[in-house]
Amino acid sequence: MNFSMRDPVIPGTSMAYHPFLPHRAPDFAMSAVLGHQPPFFPALTLPPNGAAALSLPGALAKPIMDQLVGAAETGIPFSSLGPQAHLRPLKTLEPEEEVEDDPKVHLEAKELWDQFHKRGTEMVITKSGRRMFPPFKVRCSGLDKKAKYILLMDIIAADDCRYKFHNSRWMVAGKADPEMPKRMYIHPDSPATGEQWMSKVVTFHKLKLTNNISDKHGFTLAFPSDHPTLQGIYSFGTQTILNSMHKYQPRFHIVRANDILKLPYSTFRTYLFPETEFIAVTAYQNDKITQLKIDNNPFAKGFRDTGNGRREKRKQLTLQSMRLFEDRHKKDNTTSDESSSEQAAFNCFAQSSSPAVSTVGTSNLKDLCPSEGESDAEAESKEEPGREACDAAKISTTTSEEPCRDKGSPVAHAQRFAVEPCGRPRDSGRLDKASPDSRHSPATISSSTRGLGAEERRSPAREGVGPAKAEEPRALPGKEAFAPLTVQTDVAAHLGQGPLPGLGFAPSLAGQQFFNGHPLFLHPSQFTMGGAFSSMAAAGMGPLLATVSGASTGVSGLDSTAMASAAAAAQGLSGASAATLPFHLQQHVLASQGLAMAPFGSLFPYPYTYMAAAAAASSAAASSSVHRHPFLNLHTIRPRLRYSPYSIPMPVPDSSSLLTTALPAMAAPPGPLDGKAATLAASPASVAVDSGSELNSRSSTLSSSSVSLSPKLCGEKEVATSELQSIQRLVSGLEAKPDRSRSASP
DNA sequence: TCTCTCACTTC
């Protein structure tokens, strides 16, 4: 492995990298100023307009390009740099004096979400991607007006179950399918100041849901395995890949950072809104959800009952006929349509929200889905008040759930972890998916870059769902009040520990997860420079490798080589030998061995195939719960000190040592971080891991026979159905124009 | 279950 200088740096262009690591390359910056060649930077060949060489997904283009422009921190507009531009010294990283912030997040259109949630929200996923409806909108407060924040959203599996819609209700239909590649959606306005964020409703309506695994995606960012909020590889794009018939929970993240590429090092404050949980479907299952969507989504106006269009008239007639039909044939039915079938359809959701309302504040995801053997009677009689009472009972008595309800629900773990720092005794079977009043406040998990000291002091958990608040849940001043759970895990502290904290992982962690284990540091020279973006990233970011993948061009070579290098580094192989491996073999090397591709915040170009392989390897290597549930790590979080001093598996020339050149700031971290680092060792890393006690089956609170009024589901009503069909045909026949005949089946 | 096309809508 050759770490020595290979090529001269093109003045100007190299400096353009600095926005990515202003805190890491002061030495380099100074050497550049002094006319010294940065010892390891490879040649950078950028087109006259380097930025133009980049192709990024729409939502990412702006923030990324902003980063590339990089004027904010360096004062060097990237786009204005000519090939002969003079280098200017960078500011070394000065730990910013942060104004304390205490972000609070309010879910917009909560009432609408509640309506959907009550019925079991379904979100259609299509190949081309569908938006969420209701749209995910939040309002933020408590931010530092001057500080910059990046707001993100992702969608995680709510549990390990696959669902089916049977007898007008959602039921567990088995184990979940393999997890899809993780996606993260960065709000296109990111980064923006707290003031800007607080001045408006932050909407994520452009996020799309898809089941198309070959969907193009933007760049990828690898988070360290011990990152409290995100682990593994995340693709950043506008589309989130989901599995149909699986339940998901959107998450909202606030990250105080002015650079997207600092995400892996930054504090994540994560907010969960139980009412936004949904099941992904390729076609609507529950008619009530369909109707809710039609009634509320402007784009579906054409399907509304009220209207003057042909469709509306016909539908009105049809519905009228159906109502008459139902009245006639079902008046003997003792089951209430609204109260039974609807409840049955959403009960697996409702249970998740009910606890949120509960003053006890111990909801759990485990209780989200009903087991198949639930009592019909219970569900039949289950109305809102009853449900609450039932939940309350569960809160105090239930510690288990159906087997499928894994103990590692990400949300659940997050919740539990969130509670932990507050000293609240852990109830292994109780997952605080929601705060005591999560209907008004999200569950919040902050993975902070700071120690527990100051952060924890101001932790919303203390204010909200912590033990104290849990005891006085109604202290919240109404809907606008928040009682977020907060977990602060100090990532920055990693940087402040040891010669090269954050660059290695404790051996004990090796193999635990895809990104665990193997200390790995990728020298930029290990990479074959592809596009401008990747070049810059590799050259300037040390272990951070950035590129555009998916739709981008000209980076395939980088993909391959980068991964080979990563594999080589992780295995102690020479980069050259690894790089000679065919791409698919390189993938295999990485995936099959579950190697830690990127040690700490690496930005990689991952072709989907690789990601899939990685995911598969991860799934296989790690327990499913660990893999599927990012928050699980919260329970197995290791003391920050586990970051071992980085060790490169090959000789590193002094003059080009990354330790002294690439990461001087890390080698000699700012003082303030050091102090905090120490506190991390005693951070909630000690949180106990879940026990499996929650896996016990619980008594059903749902009805299995909540009589469905849907004729198509009632075999014994064939005659009646025929009659209805006749009516509908008749109605259809009224149409002068032979519009596409609708199915006669209701 | 899923995908595609269609008619309709918003922006």
Added chain:
DNA sequence: TGAAGTGAGAG
């Protein structure tokens, strides 16, 4: 005006 977002319905 046209791109893009809707659910319905056929296959």
